[in-house]
Amino acid sequence: MTATVDHYTETQRGALLETLRAFLRIPSISTLPEHRPDVDRAAEFVASELRQAGLARVHLIEGEGNPLVYGERIEAPGKPTVLCYGHYDVQPPDPLDEWKSPPFEPAIRGEDIFARGAADDKGQTLILIKAVEALVQLRGRLPVNVKFLIEGEEEVGGGHIEKHIREKGRSLGADAALICDTEMFAPGLPSLCIGLRGIVYTEVEVTGARQDLHSGVYGGVAPNPLLDLARILNGLKDAGGRILIPGFYDRVRPPDTAELDAWARLPFDEERYKRDEVGVEELTGEAGFSVFDRTWARPTLEVHGIRGGFTGDGAKTVIPARATAKVSMRLVADMDPAEAFEQFRRHVERITPRGVRSRVTLLAASGPSKVDPANGFVRAAAAALTEVFGVPTVYIRSGGSIPIVGLFAEHARIPSVLMGFGLPDDNLHAPNEKLHLPNFFRGIVAVARYLELLGE
Amino acid sequence: MTATVDHYTETQRGALLETLRAFLRIPSISTLPEHRPDVDRAAEFVASELRQAGLARVHLIEGEGNPLVYGERIEAPGKPTVLCYGHYDVQPPDPLDEWKSPPFEPAIRGEDIFARGAADDKGQTLILIKAVEALVQLRGRLPVNVKFLIEGEEEVGGGHIEKHIREKGRSLGADAALICDTEMFAPGLPSLCIGLRGIVYTEVEVTGARQDLHSGVYGGVAPNPLLDLARILNGLKDAGGRILIPGFYDRVRPPDTAELDAWARLPFDEERYKRDEVGVEELTGEAGFSVFDRTWARPTLEVHGIRGGFTGDGAKTVIPARATAKVSMRLVADMDPAEAFEQFRRHVERITPRGVRSRVTLLAASGPSKVDPANGFVRAAAAALTEVFGVPTVYIRSGGSIPIVGLFAEHARIPSVLMGFGLPDDNLHAPNEKLHLPNFFRGIVAVARYLELLGE
Numbered sequence: 036m037t038a039t040v041d042h043y044t045e046t047q048r049g050a051l052l053e054t055l056r057a058f059l060r061i062p063s064i065s066t067l068p069e070h071r072p073d074v075d076r077a078a079e080f081v082a083s084e085l086r087q088a089g090l091a092r093v094h095l096i097e098g099e100g101n102p103l104v105y106g107e108r109i110e111a112p113g114k115p116t117v118l119c120y121g122h123y124d125v126q127p128p129d130p131l132d133e134w135k136s137p138p139f140e141p142a143i144r145g146e147d148i149f150a151r152g153a154a155d156d157k158g159q160t161l162i163l164i165k166a167v168e169a170l171v172q173l174r175g176r177l178p179v180n181v182k183f184l185i186e187g188e189e190e191v192g193g194g195h196i197e198k199h200i201r202e203k204g205r206s207l208g209a210d211a212a213l214i215c216d217t218e219m220f221a222p223g224l225p226s227l228c229i230g231l232r233g234i235v236y237t238e239v240e241v242t243g244a245r246q247d248l249h250s251g252v253y254g255g256v257a258p259n260p261l262l263d264l265a266r267i268l269n270g271l272k273d274a275g276g277r278i279l280i281p282g283f284y285d286r287v288r289p290p291d292t293a294e295l296d297a298w299a300r301l302p303f304d305e306e307r308y309k310r311d312e313v314g315v316e317e318l319t320g321e322a323g324f325s326v327f328d329r330t331w332a333r334p335t336l337e338v339h340g341i342r343g344g345f346t347g348d349g350a351k352t353v354i355p356a357r358a359t360a361k362v363s364m365r366l367v368a369d370m371d372p373a374e375a376f377e378q379f380r381r382h383v384e385r386i387t388p389r390g391v392r393s394r395v396t397l398l399a400a401s402g403p404s405k406v407d408p409a410n411g412f413v414r415a416a417a418a419a420l421t422e423v424f425g426v427p428t429v430y431i432r433s434g435g436s437i438p439i440v441g442l443f444a445e446h447a448r449i450p451s452v453l454m455g456f457g458l459p460d461d462n463l464h465a466p467n468e469k470l471h472l473p474n475f476f477r478g479i480v481a482v483a484r485y486l487e488l489l490g491e
Numbered sequence: 492m493t494a495t496v497d498h499y500t501e502t503q504r505g506a507l508l509e510t511l512r513a514f515l516r517i518p519s520i521s522t523l524p525e526h527r528p529d530v531d532r533a534a535e536f537v538a539s540e541l542r543q544a545g546l547a548r549v550h551l552i553e554g555e556g557n558p559l560v561y562g563e564r565i566e567a568p569g570k571p572t573v574l575c576y577g578h579y580d581v582q583p584p585d586p587l588d589e590w591k592s593p594p595f596e597p598a599i600r601g602e603d604i605f606a607r608g609a610a611d612d613k614g615q616t617l618i619l620i621k622a623v624e625a626l627v628q629l630r631g632r633l634p635v636n637v638k639f640l641i642e643g644e645e646e647v648g649g650g651h652i653e654k655h656i657r658e659k660g661r662s663l664g665a666d667a668a669l670i671c672d673t674e675m676f677a678p679g680l681p682s683l684c685i686g687l688r689g690i691v692y693t694e695v696e697v698t699g700a701r702q703d704l705h706s707g708v709y710g711g712v713a714p715n716p717l718l719d720l721a722r723i724l725n726g727l728k729d730a731g732g733r734i735l736i737p738g739f740y741d742r743v744r745p746p747d748t749a750e751l752d753a754w755a756r757l758p759f760d761e762e763r764y765k766r767d768e769v770g771v772e773e774l775t776g777e778a779g780f781s782v783f784d785r786t787w788a789r790p791t792l793e794v795h796g797i798r799g800g801f802t803g804d805g806a807k808t809v810i811p812a813r814a815t816a817k818v819s820m821r822l823v824a825d826m827d828p829a830e831a832f833e834q835f836r837r838h839v840e841r842i843t844p845r846g847v848r849s850r851v852t853l854l855a856a857s858g859p860s861k862v863d864p865a866n867g868f869v870r871a872a873a874a875a876l877t878e879v880f881g882v883p884t885v886y887i888r889s890g891g892s893i894p895i896v897g898l899f900a901e902h903a904r905i906p907s908v909l910m911g912f913g914l915p916d917d918n919l920h921a922p923n924e925k926l927h928l929p930n931f932f933r934g935i936v937a938v939a940r941y942l943e944l945l946g947e
Contacts, residue, residue: 066805127807133702191805218708232707236806245770246589247921250793251688251891252674254821255732255785256774261794261816265724272718274844276711314701318712319846329711337706338717339809344796345817349522349647350692350854351583352819352891353795353920360717361801363808365710388730390775398806435707435808464809465703 040483043169044476051165052148054084055475058123058157059141059150065101065124065191074187077123078102081160081185088168090183100195101187108167109180114490115412116180118209118449119167120439121160121216122189125152126464133466146472153470154457159215160185162456162475166482178490182209186439189216192236192399193438200442207447211412213485214439215478217455220431221302222471225420225481227413228453230331230432231440233366233403235376238396239267239383242357247344250352258390260358261343267393268360270386271336276320276329278336278364280382286369290332297430298327312459331432334375335365361398365434372400401438406450412489416452419485423477435463454482496939499625500932507621508604510540511931514579514613515597515606521557521580521647530643533579534558537616537641544624546639556651557643564623565636570946571868572636574665574905575623576895577616577672578645581608582920589922602928609926610913615671616641618912618931622938634946638665642895645672648692648855649894656898663903667868669941670896671934673889673911677758678927681876681937683869684909686787686888687896689822689859691832694852695723695839698813703800706808714846716814717799723849724816726842727792732776732785734792734820736838742825746788753886754783768915787888790831791821817854821890828856857894862906868945872908875941879933891919910938 044051063077064070078095081104085093090106101124109116128138128151136142141150152158163183170177184207186196200207217228243258272278290298305326309318320329329335343358345351366375380395387393406413408430417428433453440451456478462468500507519533520526534551537560541549546562557580565572584594584607592598597606608614619639626633640663642652656663673684699714728734746754761782765774776785785791799814801807822831836851843849862869864886873884889909896907912934918924 066803066807068804126809127801127803129801130703190807234707234808236808243771246918246923247586248769249891249920250791250795250819251690251821251889252915252919253769253786254791254793254890255776255789256782257769258771258773258775259793261797262724262728265721265794265797266730268718268721269725274722313704313709313713315699315714315846317714317846319714320711326712330709333711335706335710337710337715337808337810338721338800339706339807340800340802340811341717341721341797341814342802344794345583345585346796346798346815347522347583348524350817350819351522351646351795351920352690352692352793354793355796358797359802361806363706363806365707390771390773433707434710435705459708462702463708464705464807467702 039173040169040480043173044479055148055158055161056141058161059152060139062139063124063187064127065188066127074101074124078104078187081123084164085183088164089171090167096199098195098198103196103199104185105183107182108177110176111178111180111490114179115210116182116208117486117489118207118212119163119181119183120185120212120214121163122156122186123160124187124190125155125157126190130466135467147469148472149467149469151468153468154461155463155468156189156216158470158475159456159478162215162478162482163213166479166486169479170483170486178487181486196439197442200446204446205448209447209449211449212443212451214437214451214453215456215482216437217433217453218457218459218461219455219474220429222458223424224302224426225424225428226431226455227417227420227428228433228455229408229413229430230405231403231437232434233370233372233401234363234399234436235366235372235379235397236361236363236399237376237379238359238361238398239264240357240359240394241267241391243391244356246356248354250354253354257354259354260391261355263388263391264341264358264360266388267383267386268338271362275322278334280378282378283334283375286371287334288368301429301431330434332367334367334370336362338362365436366403368403368405370403372402376400401436402441404440404444410450412450412452415488416454416485419488420454420481423481423484454485495629496625496936499629500935511604511614511617512597514617515608516595518595519580519643520583521644522583530557530580534560534643537579540620541639544620545627546623552655554651554654559652559655560641561639563638564633566632567634567636567946570635571666572638572664573942573945574663574668575619575637575639576641576668576670577619578612578642579616580643580646581611581613582646586922591923603925604928605923605925607924609924610917611919611924612645612672614926614931615912615934618671618934618938619669622935622942625935626939626942634943637942652895653898656902660902661904665903665905667905668899668907670893670907670909671912671938672893673909674913674915674917675911675930676885676887678914679880680758680882681880681884682887682911683873683876683884684889684911685864685869685886686824686861687859687893688890689826689828689857689897690819690855690892691822691828691835691853692817692819692855693832693835694815694817694854695720696813696815696850697723697847699847700812702812704810706810709810713810715810716847717811719844719847720797720814720816722844723839723842724794727818731778734790736834738834739790739831742827743790744824757885757887786890788823790823790826792818794818821892822859824859824861826859828858832856857892858897860896860900866906868906868908871944872910872941875937875944876910879937879940910941
């Protein structure tokens with residue numbers, strides 16, 4: 036059967052690629068309101084693909100925010116129901132001038148397809164749909180029951196699906212979730228992600244004088260919100276990478292010995308990672324912690340952008356009246372987003388220099404999560420991946436945040452299987468995002484095999 | 492005669508206002524390349540006004556950058572030649588949404604005209620032209636010789652006029668310069684500016700990884716140029732306002748006792764200045780120095796804008812590959828711009844955190860200047876102002892930078908008289924820039940009177 040799905044992806048290669056390209060051409064950037072029509076087009080595209088895959092009851096769930104796309108195929112009584120999750124929205128493509136080909140004109144170079152959303156998450160969402168389509172086409176029926184719930188706000192906090200899952204709770208009617216939105220540890224190495232960091236994303240605003248001022252006339256007496264914002268940012272994390280917010284590390288749970296042992300066995304060349312993947316002369320972060328610790332098991336704090344004053348070409352001698360910074364923190368088990376935000380807010384208040392006022396706004400939050408590798412769904416997924424890729428599956432974590440995992444656990448009471456087909460150099464959220472095409476095709480085979488194993 | 496010019500401005504009020512409005516309507520923003528056609532239009536406008544004022548040899552001096560506008564009237568043998576300087580370019584108007592009326596649609600509210608460039612420097616440039624026009628109209632000839640040199644790059648470093656003055660040197664053929672580009676200390680209080688701060692305007696670029704990175708995946712190991720830029724900015728000036736660059740204060744010359752005594756007699760309500768003019772709850776800056784010291788006689792360092800990462804609405808979890816800040820320093824006598832820049836560059840290099848690289852670029856520089864109040868041109872200007880405004884003229888400084896003053900002194904060997912008709916609340920370089928119309932009309936009378944006194 037595996038061979039058959041394998042063969043199916045071979046023969047359908049051209050059509051599969053054409054569908055992927057069409058999906059990637061839609062600039063469904065959820066954070067930019069002017070792209071709302073594209074977001075809607077992407078939702079319709081997913082619905083149409085679900086119908087073609089043989090799913091029933093395909094419809095858009097409208098509500099506040101972007102539509103959810105639902106579909107199901109319930110025809111295996113007594114068998115588990117798998118809830119397939121993905122997202123059709125993407126990150127903004129800027130800075131545009133660093134893309135080698137336009138972000139919404141998919142270009143194949145070598146074995147990779149380059150476009151915003153290629154790996155995160157349109158390509159991987161399509162893996163789920165096409166695996167089901169392959170089984171339906173080849174067998175006429177599915178070995179398990181499936182439901183699809185594809186959202187369009189993953190990159191902006193996922194408000195709509197959160198509300199939906201909170202309301203539905205256990206009546207979502209599934210036994211496990213299947214999510215393809217993570218990455219393999221290395222090319223050819225099948226990986227299951229069993230831990231995710233949470234996030235608290237904030238905006239810090241600093242205000243000084245009533246209006247912008249001339250730096251010649253008022254330099255020396257007027258507060259400078261940009262400088263004071265820099266002072267605040269400087270007070271958030273020390274030069275060694277340690278976050279200075281009181282109490283911030285109190286709930287951090289270190290990885291257990293078994294996990295640390297497994298990490299030690301992962302094929303990892305720190306020198307190559309530093310040079311080729313991150314692209315730096317020197318890795319930074321907390322002394323005494325490994326790269327896996329620092330990216331998977333330690334909380335972090337980053338600044339994503341600073342706005343205020345004059346940033347055009349040339350010189351403008353302005354002292355701006357206000358400045359803002361986007362600041363996020365990644366959380367690890369057992370940190371609580373609400374508590375972390377409150378600690379952050381109080382700390383910013385405490386270190387705000389005299390002469391300016393500061394205000395902290397919460398833009399998005401989700402908790403960290405950890406799934407149990409002994410769970411039957413996780414074990415079946417590992418078996419399917421091992422079979423299709425021909426090498427043992429490894430258990431890893433991801434430093435990123437997939438809030439849906441926590442929502443599924445808390446409200447629907449189901450575990451999530453994170454079967455990722457991205458690669459570490461896929462440039463997520465950056466220029467030249469790509470998907471490795473062999474992973475796209477093998478992903479379809481592996482997901483199909485997983486559903487088969489679950490049905491046995 | 493004064494009364495006559497006074498009467499002339501009364502009868503010509505409508506026409507003078509219409510000319511001012513037409514000048515202010517031209518968005519001649521020199522720092523934005525797309526406004527180059529407007530810059531050219533403004534130059535032509537000035538040339539046309541000079542012709543109408545009765546000047547000869549009016550022409551544009553083309554060269555690298557924006558044209559200089561020249562005109563002269565040489566008909567008073569044995570009398571001094573006054574070189575009138577102004578600029579027809581303006582600052583960018585952003586942030587646009589804080590203007591009560593559009594920046595390039597002049598609007599009169601009360602006794603003020605609101606538009607970008609109203610005070611800095613179109614309104615004041617027109618004062619010079621119209622004073623000459625009034626004398627020519629009323630008398631048929633001028634009491635002294637005048638030359639006009641009006642530039643279009645004052646807001647972007649004045650490269651063209653600098654080259655011109657360096658080349659011409661003493662052959663500019665003038666005995667003193669007259670510049671209306673400063674402000675009166677208070678409404679109704681005639682003021683001569685005898686000291687200006689210099690400026691060194693730089694851009695600091697910090698680069699980290701080869702490309703933008705996902706903060707989930709790489710947060711904990713990747714350098715963050717925005718955070719490290721904040722760290723650098725934080726290391727430039729302490730919380731008390733003292734600049735931390737080694738050697739930076741070495742050449743600072745404190746004001747002499749006579750000047751300090753004069754400052755002590757200026758009408759100044761610090762509480763009102765703080766609340767109504769600066770618009771802050773608390774003035775900042777170096778402890779132990781007065782407001783006059785801090786804004787006129789002490790060097791300062793300001794950040795004008797920070798670029799890098801994502802600053803749109805919503806949340807983007809990016810660690811940017813690079814970040815830049817525009818940073819300027821104001822210099823006082825006897826600081827040297829080249830030396831100050833080098834001290835700054837070395838200090839930034841020294842405090843750049845590990846894991847990132849920094850680069851400092853010089854965008855503009857000019858030295859501080861100080862003119863001698865005992866000079867005959869300065870004394871005649873004080874007498875004219877005292878006569879026209881009816882109260883004794885005060886000697887003040889300006890915290891801003893007018894590089895041309897240093898160039899006139901160094902290359903043409905002439906002193907500059909800084910007769911300013913702006914007011915402290917004119918919002919230079921900020922939204923809602925304005926000019927107090929009574930100052931516009933009295934300025935014309937005062938400049939005419941000054942030329943008459945010089946001719947006696």
